[in-house]
Amino acid sequence: MKNIPRPEHPRPDFFRNQWLNLNGQWDFEIDTSNTGIDKKFYLLEKKFREKIVVPYPPESKLSGIENTDFMVSIWYRKNIKIPEHFAKKRIFLNFGAVDFLTNVWLNDIHIGTHTGGYIPFRFEITDAIKKENVLTVNAYDDNRTYLQPCGKQSQRYYSYGCYYTRTTGIWQTVYLEATERNYLKNFKIYPDYDSGDVLFFLNIDGQSEVKTMIFAENECICEKTVSGSGNTFFTINIKNFIPWSIENPFLYNVKFVLYSNGVKQDEVESYFGFRKIEIKGKKILLNNSPVFLKMVLDQGYYPDGIYTAPSQEDIINDIKIAKHMGFNGARLHQKIFEPLFLYWADKLGYLVWDEYPNWGIKSRISHEAFSVLIKEWIDVIERDFHHPSIIGWCPLNETHMPQDNELVRTIYHITKKFDTTRPVIDTSGYIHVETDIYDCHNYNQDPEQFKKDFEPFKSQEKIWQNYPQLDAPYRGQPYWVSEYGGTWWAEGKQGWGYGDRPKTKKEFIERYRKLTEVLLNHPKITGFCYTQLYDVEQETNGLYTYYRKPKFDPELIRKINLKKAEIEK
Known part of the structure; x- marks a missing residue:
């Protein structure tokens, strides 16, 4: 991934090693009249005239476009070849963030829509994927409507005061992930500073045995296996834990491995820290x-x-x-x-x-x-x-x-x-x-x-x-x-x-x-x-x-x- 911009995995807090970074050069088109969907720009015969470097927004120098005018609708396209080790797996398409209203097509098939410019979203593309594929993305973004949160992005043509250049479309990493039939959809970790208990909330697709391992400086200090499907809860206690603090930001690594009938289905890595924040009177207490x-x-x-x-x-x-x-x-x-x-x-x-x-x-x-x-x-x-x-x-x-x-x-x-x-x-x-x-x-x-x-x-x-x-x-x-x-x-x-x-x-x-x-x-x-x-x-x-x-x-x-x-x- 040496020549790929922003090559690192974008989610160390939700890491799968079965992943493919899609950053890099994509075909690009500014849809000035916002009629691209009506004109079926998503069909493969439509050719886009420019090139853009993803994940940088088209307003930026690093994107290669550097257009700071309002671009209400923009289009992206990329040819994707699926790695052999992804074969016969469930495949998910992930976007770190796209501003603002996103529509996605794969091989002329509409995969999904997402609204919001700041948070990740994903679509399962298992049924639409081939060995070689064409991914098309449209982003609609007009912050002059007063209906979409946009922070300090200017609602005028130019930057002024404390309002700055806009960001339109893709601005975080786009990537694929592969799993077997069962997979970990999401999780929450609640470390309790007072007791040393770590409460895990897992959302699992498919009945699975989940092996959870906790590591301190690469050494596995405890593990637990539970069976679950859908929302699954369990607790692991860590005795004499090391707190997370400003002076010593100690982190415990955690690995979730899912099995079905003894066959490995999914593996996700994350981490957590024991840190307590509370209010007492007029003071904020940390640990x-x-x-x-x-x-x-x-x-x-x-x-x-x-x-x-x-x-x-x-x-x-x-x-x-x-x-x-x-x-x-x-x-x-x-x-x-x-x-x-x-x-x-x-x-x-x-x-x-x-x-x-x-x-x-x-x-x-x-x-x-x-x-x-x-x-x-x-x-x-x-x-x-x-x-x-x-x-x-x-x-x-x-x-x-x-x-x-x-x-x-x-x-x-x-x-x-x-x-x-x-x-x-x-x-x-x-x-x-x-x-x-x-x-x-x-x-x-x-x-x-x-x-x-x-x-x-x-x-x-x-x-x-x-x-x-x-x-x-x-x-x-x-x-x-x-x-x-x-x-x-x-x-x-x-x-x-x-x-x-x-x-x-x-x-x-x-x-x-x-x-x-x-x-x-x-x-x-x-x-x-x-x-x-x-x-x-x-x-x-x-x-x-x-x-x-x-x-x-x-x-x-x-x-x-x-x-x-x-x-x-």
């Missing part, structure tokens, strides 16, 4: 100890790949530069990041807030938009559930009036229903309705005024709020300044950010220090999230440039960030 969130805003954009990281190394690098500057995690902002990012967050001990890209739909969410949002959000929780790095969920960001408060409350409770183990912020910043952690976004650039904003909270239950006349009353939750800073710096040119640009780098560092120390020194504030890790296009308020070059001495940032927070003492 029963207070943790101060020293987070940085990460928007998941890349200059040459837009939504798609050019390589796995780029993903690792973003986490490493943040950790080096003394941040212990990130708020993954207005985008559902690919599973590989979460895998490396798990591996490197990097805390994550998972946030849904609700921008693109109006704050007063229509029923049509809600049906898309809630289904995809539930799928996000299901996909990402057992990543120990994820310490909280946030389905909405900065919702405005007129918002439907009961709908926001419903989304909060649905999130809690699907995961009882993590705190939930209903809508980050504003306008809060019901939330486990009360957060705010404060971009005051004057450190003295910034300090005054939070001073009453030291002696009273009076917090600074973005919309005090609209926000739900504060009820003693942990209080998090989940956006601050945003100070722009674009040496020698104009840029977009918050407030006046510092005149020198020294002035920037001094402002960063004073703003950050206000939060570190406050006895009731439980964390911060600085805006932002790197510049994104015209938004030049990153600590690094868009091409991931440091704008300031990282050691100076690190020295400020490593100071112990008052609430941890």
Whole structure:
């Protein structure tokens, strides 16, 4: 797979060794009038005129297309030769993510449809597959309708302010998987930090014997075999387990092997970590100890790949530069990041807030938009559930009036229903309705005024709020300044950010220090999230440039960030 872009398996948390990466060059066509389905572009006689490199979106340089105009409908085609070892097996076609409405044909046969731009989906193609095949994909994507969540993707022709180049169509890895008749459809893992129990929920297609093996540093430490079909539950206890933490992100590997009448059917590898996150009063506890969130805003954009990281190394690098500057995690902002990012967050001990890209739909969410949002959000929780790095969920960001408060409350409770183990912020910043952690976004650039904003909270239950006349009353939750800073710096040119640009780098560092120390020194504030890790296009308020070059001495940032927070003492 040396010449295949993004050759690594996209799901270390759901790994089958029987797989085939379909990334690389595909035929491509822009369907300007959105009449391709009516004109039967999916039939084999239709020839596509361009070439695109998948999984990079057509707006990106790496795709070879680099068209940043609105492309409401686009078409892909690829010839696929099935490996001999896939013969007589069940075969599944997987898409990591395609924005937004996807239709798939194989050899002129319509395989299926999927709605939503951020989560994986798959179709079984066993009955349609031949030795040599033609796969055709159509993606419809028009974010100007206000009916589809699209995060920070611009709804204008151009990028502006904090809105950036769009991503249309395929933007994560496409691949095939092969299994025997019985296979593991899905699973959840619940490690219990207090007891050492690991509860497994497996969804199995076909009556099978399931052998589960748990490994610590490549040594099998325990195994269990159960019989099951459909939903299957069992528990394995690990005595004297090693916790997952920021300092020591220890992971246990797990292997599920399915048998039927002694014949191996399927094998899936994954992992988990023992990590406990809970709220006690105004504190957030990680493994029963207070943790101060020293987070940085990460928007998941890349200059040459837009939504798609050019390589796995780029993903690792973003986490490493943040950790080096003394941040212990990130708020993954207005985008559902690919599973590989979460895998490396798990591996490197990097805390994550998972946030849904609700921008693109109006704050007063229509029923049509809600049906898309809630289904995809539930799928996000299901996909990402057992990543120990994820310490909280946030389905909405900065919702405005007129918002439907009961709908926001419903989304909060649905999130809690699907995961009882993590705190939930209903809508980050504003306008809060019901939330486990009360957060705010404060971009005051004057450190003295910034300090005054939070001073009453030291002696009273009076917090600074973005919309005090609209926000739900504060009820003693942990209080998090989940956006601050945003100070722009674009040496020698104009840029977009918050407030006046510092005149020198020294002035920037001094402002960063004073703003950050206000939060570190406050006895009731439980964390911060600085805006932002790197510049994104015209938004030049990153600590690094868009091409991931440091704008300031990282050691100076690190020295400020490593100071112990008052609430941890």
